[in-house]
């Protein structure tokens with residue numbers, strides 16, 4: 001079968017996605033309550049006990065809120081690098097089935113090849129991932145997905161890792177003007193969000209997409225949008241030129257939304 005992918009939800013207040021291959025079902029992050037994760041999975045025809053593994057990008061709550069209860073109930077493998085596992089463990093109710101990887105390494109989980117790469121973000125050892133699966137035949141073509149959220153800027157090694165995937169999820173966190181004018185956040189938080197270890201703005205995400213020559217993407221999801229500091233108008237303004245000129249499709253996942261389970 002072809003690899004399948006769905007964003008369960010993505011925004012500054014919760015992130016999780018589902019990857020399905022012939023031999024495994026895995027989550028990327030689990031930043032919703034266990035109850036909500038179970039509902040989201042069931043909406044996509046997947047039972048939570050079928051989840052074999054969770055790949056954790058970093059320890060922030062919007063990526064890990066459901067891990068403790070989900071693991072206690074369903075006991076999937078938890079893939080994280082040592083610093084992320086160390087930061088997470090004190091917040092968990094029990095010791096999950098940790099599988100540690102080294103940042104920058106490529107490893108195998110069943111029929112899924114997973115690549116991790118370091119990201120500039122204010123966590124202990126944050127990573128992005130690419131997931132590749134398939135046998136290169138008609139029934140199971142080789143397909144790949146990249147998950148790239150929570151980064152202040154995109155270093156060169158990141159651009160190289162994401163260029164050749166079929167489906168790219170990239171953060172378009174905030175509109176700079178909406179962030180500057182936001183009255184809920186103190187100046188120091190605004191500095192953190194827009195800094196080199198914060199989050200990509202719409203403009204920065206747009207620049208990143210434009211800067212990669214001959215990308216192989218057929219689809220790009222704009223993700224991890226801020227509820228307060230981004231809007232559909234702001235995203236539209238930032239990406240309308242690219243949407244018209246690019247050979248790939250660009251979809252925006254607004255805060256509170258997700259995407260259905262689709263073939264990659």
Ligand SMILES: [Zn+2]
Nearest residue numbers: 012060062150
């Ligand atoms: Zn986040």
Ligand SMILES: [Zn+2]
Nearest residue numbers: 060121123150
């Ligand atoms: Zn984060």
